[in-house]
Amino acid sequence: MAKVLVATGSGIRSFARDGEADAELVGHPISAISQEFGSLGLAVVDHQHIWQRNYAGEWSIVADAGIPLQSIVGAGATIFAGAMNEAAVLRVSPSGEVERLASFDHVPGREQWLAIGxxxxxxxxxxxxxxxxxxxxxxxxxxPFSIDRGDSWLPTIPVMFDVHEVRAHPSRPHLVAAACAVGLCVSQDHGQTWRTFSDGLEITNSLAVGVLEDEVLFSIQDGPFAKRSQIWRWKLGSDHLEQVRDGLPEWLDGKVDSNWITTGKDQAAILDGGGNLWLSQSGSRGWECIAKGLPYSSGLLLL
Structure with a gap:
């Protein structure tokens, strides 16, 4: 049975269709949770500590980053983490050694980056x-992207596309999708070129994206403080977009923020700004609200 982990300011809560399970890391603020570390999972705990989850659901600390973090991902036995208040990337070795990547501090075109909002x-x-x-x-x-484990970085998409989230396809290495202010952006050549999908959208601003085997889900809302959102999908190989319904309302409460769409095991989960947690039956179909009134979350993980 699919289980959704919801990272909150006081630990990780766990939900399935039959209700809420035991909480994890109770009392600890979680500022990031990984969607791409198999069934193990990674989390940023107490703002700057990197923890790893084993198959039994037990957590253990890996490293102290020394700075506040807001994103994390595993690449083999190496962990990469993104800073919260500055554009920095840390690399954590299998032994727990933390290194700030000077290469990321000197990405070509970095002088064009903007702190907006x-x-x-x-x-x-x-x-x-x-x-x-x-x-x-x-x-x-x-x-920016790296093909050498973070030793060097190069820019890809235009800065003014205003990227909010990026996700790779679970099995096709060449395909990457991004939620941007201009709509959904998709690359099918490892980020070398990007195509923007926005036809049919009254609003193009997207904050969240999730990638299933044969479709990409993304949210749209009328700004960072939106009162309502929609979920749309792009089927791989298609030239058009369609709104996701089949159990979802036409408009979800509040915004669907970055990291609030998660995918795995041919299912997806979504958290909206009203604290409603939605789980699909298969792919992007058969949605059911499995929890309500949840607090603000830094991200979801579907196991």
């Missing part, structure tokens, strides 16, 4: 299915 920060990190390419979503700084 929030401080410059790395909102999201993702790794391709083959583990070869790492992408970082910088607000507002585009999507």
């Amino acid at each position: 929030l401080p410059l920060g790395v909102r999201g990190l993702t790794v391709t299915a083959d583990g070869r390419v790492i992408f970082a979503a910088v607000h507002v700084g585009g999507i």
